[in-house]
Amino acid sequence: METLVCVSPGHFEYKASNLPELQAGEALVKIRRIGICGTDLHAFEGTQPYFEYPRILGHELAVEFVEGDATQFSPGEKLTVLPYFNCNACYACRSMKPNCCEHLRVCGVHQDGGMVEYMKVPSRFLIKGYGLSEDELALVEPLSIGAHAISRAQLREGEFVMVIGAGPIGLGIMEMARIGGGKVIAVDVNVSRLAFCQKMLGVEHCLNARDSDLNEKLKTITDGSMPPLVIDATGNVNAINNAFQYMAHGGRYVLVGLQKNDITFSHPQFHKIEGTLMSSRNATMDDFKRVISALQRKEIHAEKFITHRVPFHHVKREFPSYLNPAAGVIKAMIEF
Numbered sequence: 001m002e003t004l005v006c007v008s009p010g011h012f013e014y015k016a017s018n019l020p021e022l023q024a025g026e027a028l029v030k031i032r033r034i035g036i037c038g039t040d041l042h043a044f045e046g047t048q049p050y051f052e053y054p055r056i057l058g059h060e061l062a063v064e065f066v067e068g069d070a071t072q073f074s075p076g077e078k079l080t081v082l083p084y085f086n087c088n089a090c091y092a093c094r095s096m097k098p099n100c101c102e103h104l105r106v107c108g109v110h111q112d113g114g115m116v117e118y119m120k121v122p123s124r125f126l127i128k129g130y131g132l133s134e135d136e137l138a139l140v141e142p143l144s145i146g147a148h149a150i151s152r153a154q155l156r157e158g159e160f161v162m163v164i165g166a167g168p169i170g171l172g173i174m175e176m177a178r179i180g181g182g183k184v185i186a187v188d189v190n191v192s193r194l195a196f197c198q199k200m201l202g203v204e205h206c207l208n209a210r211d212s213d214l215n216e217k218l219k220t221i222t223d224g225s226m227p228p229l230v231i232d233a234t235g236n237v238n239a240i241n242n243a244f245q246y247m248a249h250g251g252r253y254v255l256v257g258l259q260k261n262d263i264t265f266s267h268p269q270f271h272k273i274e275g276t277l278m279s280s281r282n283a284t285m286d287d288f289k290r291v292i293s294a295l296q297r298k299e300i301h302a303e304k305f306i307t308h309r310v311p312f313h314h315v316k317r318e319f320p321s322y323l324n325p326a327a328g329v330i331k332a333m334i335e336f
């Protein structure tokens with residue numbers, strides 16, 4: 001079978017390999033769709049911290065069950081994959097937080113992923129597709145990042161949610177916030193992404209982070225209180241440090257975006273508002289199930305997010321173009 005290996009930064013190679021041999025507890029799946037994520041782009045660019053090469057990328061997967069140690073699936077059945085392979089033994093795993101397992105191995109990041117024709121997966125990480133399309137199944141993982149952030153934040157009905165960063169991750173947060181009854185305020189510096197939020201997702205309040213009267217606009221929108229829930233999905237250290245000032249008194253700030261520097265904020269100000277700061281990493285099986293049911297109920301329209309499509313055998317040729325901001329990629333989808 002054919003595999004696509006990222007052999008070193010900037011270089012993909014198609015290679016032939018044998019079908020994987022199954023062990024107890026594993027299943028063989030045929031890959032049907034792969035969503036391309038920022039992590040894949042950064043890994044290809046060589047800017048993903050601690051990334052090791054060669055590596056087979058791909059963790060946003062729609063697959064077809066072929067065979068293996070899993071009585072609950074039948075051959076040909078379409079599934080998605082929870083790509084966060086946890087140890088099941090550490091404190092986080094024992095506390096129902098396998099998404100932040102101490103020994104986590106993310107499929108397609110810490111170990112080889114889905115840019116192959118067939119892959120073996122521990123069966124416990126396969127999730128039923130309930131009739132969703134291949135596109136929808138490949139979008140479950142990135143949307144679940146948003147579902148997890150909203151669940152961490154314990155969003156309340158009718159609450160304002162300021163989402164900073166309107167990339168695929170921020171857009172997923174906005175969708176899950178809307179479904180959870182939140183009133184979304186989208187913020188970005190990229191006007192075309194703000195326009196996408198307004199036109200495609202129907203977000204009422206879309207604000208430019210560079211706007212000098214952003215604070216005033218937030219006050220007007222929130223009747224003077226400022227947003228009780230602020231979520232970063234930029235991964236930009238300046239944006240992260242800057243956003244503490246937007247929190248309401250008693251508010252929560254959730255960091256979904258990730259960057260490699262220290263963050264700093266005023267302790268007296270944070271004390272004054274009795275702020276709550278949390279990180280949100282990956283997603284759980286429950287988050288996946290909530291997204292699957294939202295897709296089933298057509299509360300989210302997967303096709304809106306897919307801006308580019310590429311057949312597997314053209315990925316090597318097309319992939320570098322997705323790094324160019326002018327390409328306007330939101331979600332590129334690899335098809336088999």
Ligand SMILES: NC(=O)c1ccc[n+]([C@@H]2O[C@H](COP(=O)([O-])OP(=O)(O)OC[C@H]3O[C@@H](n4cnc5c(N)ncnc54)[C@H](O)[C@@H]3O)[C@@H](O)[C@H]2O)c1
Nearest residue numbers: 038165167168169188189209234235236239257258281282
């Ligand atoms: N929590 C998790 O498990 C998880 C999973 C996947 C990705 N991430 C992280 O989420 C972040 C977003 O991922 P993405 O794929 O959507 O990235 P992206 O680069 O496509 O989107 C980021 C958006 O932030 C905007 N932005 C940048 N600087 C800004 C600023 N100062 N003010 C306002 N907006 C600004 C950009 O214009 C862009 O639209 C990244 O940091 C990524 O590492 C986290």
Ligand SMILES: [Zn+2]
Nearest residue numbers: 037038039142
């Ligand atoms: Zn991803």
Ligand SMILES: [Zn+2]
Nearest residue numbers: 087090093101
């Ligand atoms: Zn663990």
